[in-house]
Amino acid sequence: MGYPHKTHPRETAILSKHFGDSEARSLDGWKQRGGYRALEQALSTPPAEIVDAVKASGLRGRGGAGFPTGMKWSFMKPGDGKPHYLCCNADESEPGTFKDREIMRWTPHALVEGCAIGAHAIGAETAYVYIRGEFQEPIDQMESAVSEAYAAGILGANAMGSGKRVDVHVHKGAGAYICGEETALMESLEGKRGNPRIKPPFPAVSGLFAKPTTINNVETLVAVPHILTNGAEWYKAMSLSNPKSTGTKLFSVCGNVSRPGTYEVVLGFPFKDFLYDLCGGPQAGRKFKAVIPGGASVPIQTMEEAEATLMDYEGFVAQGTMLGSGGIIVFDDHQSMPRMIARLARFFAHESCGQCTQCREGTAWTTKILERIVAGQGTFEDLDTLLEIADNMTGKTICVLSDSCAVPVVSGLQKFRHEFEALITGRRSSTVAMGGKPSAGGSALTTGAGV
Amino acid sequence: MSAHETVPYTPVFVGKRKLDLDAILLRYPTKQAALLPALWIVQEARGWVSEAGVTEVAAALELSAAYVKGVLTFYTMYHQHPVGKYFIQVCTTSPCLCAGADKVAEAFLRHTGCNELGVTSPDGKYTVIEVECLGACGFATPVQINADTVENVTADTVPQILAGLK
Numbered sequence A: 001m002g003y004p005h006k007t008h009p010r011e012t013a014i015l016s017k018h019f020g021d022s023e024a025r026s027l028d029g030w031k032q033r034g035g036y037r038a039l040e041q042a043l044s045t046p047p048a049e050i051v052d053a054v055k056a057s058g059l060r061g062r063g064g065a066g067f068p069t070g071m072k073w074s075f076m077k078p079g080d081g082k083p084h085y086l087c088c089n090a091d092e093s094e095p096g097t098f099k100d101r102e103i104m105r106w107t108p109h110a111l112v113e114g115c116a117i118g119a120h121a122i123g124a125e126t127a128y129v130y131i132r133g134e135f136q137e138p139i140d141q142m143e144s145a146v147s148e149a150y151a152a153g154i155l156g157a158n159a160m161g162s163g164k165r166v167d168v169h170v171h172k173g174a175g176a177y178i179c180g181e182e183t184a185l186m187e188s189l190e191g192k193r194g195n196p197r198i199k200p201p202f203p204a205v206s207g208l209f210a211k212p213t214t215i216n217n218v219e220t221l222v223a224v225p226h227i228l229t230n231g232a233e234w235y236k237a238m239s240l241s242n243p244k245s246t247g248t249k250l251f252s253v254c255g256n257v258s259r260p261g262t263y264e265v266v267l268g269f270p271f272k273d274f275l276y277d278l279c280g281g282p283q284a285g286r287k288f289k290a291v292i293p294g295g296a297s298v299p300i301q302t303m304e305e306a307e308a309t310l311m312d313y314e315g316f317v318a319q320g321t322m323l324g325s326g327g328i329i330v331f332d333d334h335q336s337m338p339r340m341i342a343r344l345a346r347f348f349a350h351e352s353c354g355q356c357t358q359c360r361e362g363t364a365w366t367t368k369i370l371e372r373i374v375a376g377q378g379t380f381e382d383l384d385t386l387l388e389i390a391d392n393m394t395g396k397t398i399c400v401l402s403d404s405c406a407v408p409v410v411s412g413l414q415k416f417r418h419e420f421e422a423l424i425t426g427r428r429s430s431t432v433a434m435g436g437k438p439s440a441g442g443s444a445l446t447t448g449a450g451v
Numbered sequence B: 001m002s003a004h005e006t007v008p009y010t011p012v013f014v015g016k017r018k019l020d021l022d023a024i025l026l027r028y029p030t031k032q033a034a035l036l037p038a039l040w041i042v043q044e045a046r047g048w049v050s051e052a053g054v055t056e057v058a059a060a061l062e063l064s065a066a067y068v069k070g071v072l073t074f075y076t077m078y079h080q081h082p083v084g085k086y087f088i089q090v091c092t093t094s095p096c097l098c099a100g101a102d103k104v105a106e107a108f109l110r111h112t113g114c115n116e117l118g119v120t121s122p123d124g125k126y127t128v129i130e131v132e133c134l135g136a137c138g139f140a141t142p143v144q145i146n147a148d149t150v151e152n153v154t155a156d157t158v159p160q161i162l163a164g165l166k
C-alpha cells in the first residue's frame, strides 16, 4: 500500500498489504494473516528445492544490484561441514529509500520468516539482521518479533518442531551508510570499522567470520515466503514488460510530490502513471523537473526520460538510469539542481570510508567545487574539473561509493548544464539558488558544519 | 579522567548490564563481534562513551583500548563527548532539503538557543546537528531526537516539538 496513504487501486499490495495495520505486528496477528505457514513448509523441504523455486520465480535482489536471488543462494553448498551465515541487509541509508523501514515497523514477523527460510535454504543456522542504528522503532519491532518467535518455538534449536536449528539475531548499526555495502556490513558485524573488503574472495566463499555467507536485502527476503506459498509460476507471471523483471517491487517516493510514500506495483508499471496517478503529481502550482529513481546513486532523469520509463530493471536502463533501491526522489521547478547535486556530493563525502584515495579526495573536492558554484563563486573550468574528477572516481576503487558520487554530477552536468552555467555567469543570483536568504545561523548547506 | 569527564567513572558492566552483555556474547562466534552492542550499552548508560568506557569495553571483550577507539571513531552515532540532554539530528540530505529541511534546521537552532550546529545550548539541554539521510525521506523533514524519529517536521512545528520535550 502507498503508506501512509490508502492502497491505490492500481497497486498490487503483497508485501505491503499490512502496512499501517498494527495488529499484524504481533505473532498472533501475523499467524491470523497466514504467517509462518511458508516457513513450516520450507523446513520440511530440501534446501535445493527451495533454491530452485526461488530461481524459477525470477526474484532479483531488491537492495540495489538486482542480482538473481536463487542464483546467489545456489553458490552456497549446504552440508559442506562449515558454518554458513545469512546476513539480512537492513542498513537502508541510500537517500530516497525508506521501504525496508516500513516492512520492519509494520510486518516484522514477515522478515523473521523470510530470514528463517533463507537460512534454511543456504544451509545456515544463523541469520543476522543488521539494522541501521537510527531505526529505533524498526529495531524494537524486530526485537519483539524475534523474542516472540523464540518463545513460540518458531526459532531456536528445534525450529517449528523440524529438528533444525534456526537462530535470528538483530544487530544494531551505529551510523555509517557504507555499512550497507555487503562486505562493510560483515566487517561491522565482526566488530570492526566498516571498511569494504577487496573482492574476491566473494562472501559465498569467505564472508562473515570468514565463512560462506549470503547477504540479502530486507525486501528480497520478505518476498520469499509468498513465492513458496503461491508458487514460482504465480510470482513469475507478475511482470508487465520484461520477463527478466518479475514480481512486485516497493518504491518509496519522496521529494516534491503530492503524496510521498511507499507504493507497491508489479515490475514494468508505467512510471508516468506512477508519478501522476499514484503519487498525485506535483504539488499545487508546481511542475516536475527531474527524477532520481533508484536512490541517490543512480543517474538523474529528465521528465521526458522518466515519463517514457517502464519501471523494471531493463526499463530504467533503457531510459538512462537504474532501478537501484527503488528510492524515487522527485524535484520540481522550484529546485536548483546544482544545489541538490552539491548536497548529494556532500552526503557521499561524509560517508566515504576513506580507504581509497580517489574516493576520499574525489568526494571532498567534488563537494568543495560544487558548493563554490552554488555560492556563485564558480568558473567554467570548474565544470571541466568536476568531470575530470568524476572520471577518476569511476571504476577505480574498492567499492562503488566513489562511482556513486560521480553519477549525479555527470548526469546532472549532462542534463542540467544550463543551471550550472547560469550560476557561473551570475544570471541567477546565488541567494535565489540557495532557496532563500541565508539565515543568521547559516543554513546547514552553507556552513557545511556538523559535529 | 579524560577532559570531558566530570564525575569519576563507575563500571557499566555490572548487574543487569553485565547479564545483557553475556547474553549478547552468546549470539556470536567471537567476542569482538559484540563490540558495537557493547558500545551501545555504555552509551545508553552514560550518554556518551568516555576513555574509561573504551577501556572497560576493551577489557570485557579482550581487545586493546586503541583498537576499540579506532572502531568507536568510525561510527557517527557514538558520542565521544557529552551532548545535550536532547540530541537533535535534522536530516538535510537532498530529498529532505528540497522539501525545506534547511528551514527546519534553522528553526531548531533558533528555538533551542544553540545558534550553531554541533554546539550544546548554554543550559545543557540541546545539541542540534544535521544528519545524513535518516531513511524516512517520505516524511520530510524527519528529525531524530535521542532514539526517536519525529516525522513531518516543519519550521512552524519546531516550538511545539520542543515544548513537548520538557
Ligand SMILES: Cc1cc2nc3c(=O)[nH]c(=O)nc-3n(C[C@H](O)[C@H](O)[C@H](O)COP(=O)(O)O)c2cc1C
Binding pocket: A060, A061, A062, A063, A064, A065, A066, A067, A069, A072, A089, A090, A091, A092, A093, A094, A177, A178, A179, A180, A181, A182, A183, A215, A216, A217, A218, A220, A221, A399, A400, A401
Ligand atoms: C555504498 C553501498 C551501500 C549499500 N547500501 C545498501 C543498503 O542499505 N541496503 C541494501 O540492501 N543493500 C545495500 N547495498 C547493496 C549491497 O551491497 C548488496 O548488494 C545487497 O544487500 C544484496 O542484497 P540483494 O541481492 O537482496 O539485493 C549497498 C551497496 C553499496 C555499494
Ligand code: SF4
Binding pocket: A178, A195, A196, A351, A352, A353, A354, A355, A356, A357, A359, A360, A397, A398, A399, A400, A401, A402
Ligand atoms: S570507494 Fe570509498 S567508500 Fe568504497 S572502499 Fe573506497 S574509500 Fe571506502
Ligand code: FES
Binding pocket: A095, A096, A097, B091, B092, B093, B094, B095, B096, B132, B133, B134, B135, B136, B137, B138, B142
Ligand atoms: S533524505 Fe532525509 S530522511 Fe532520507
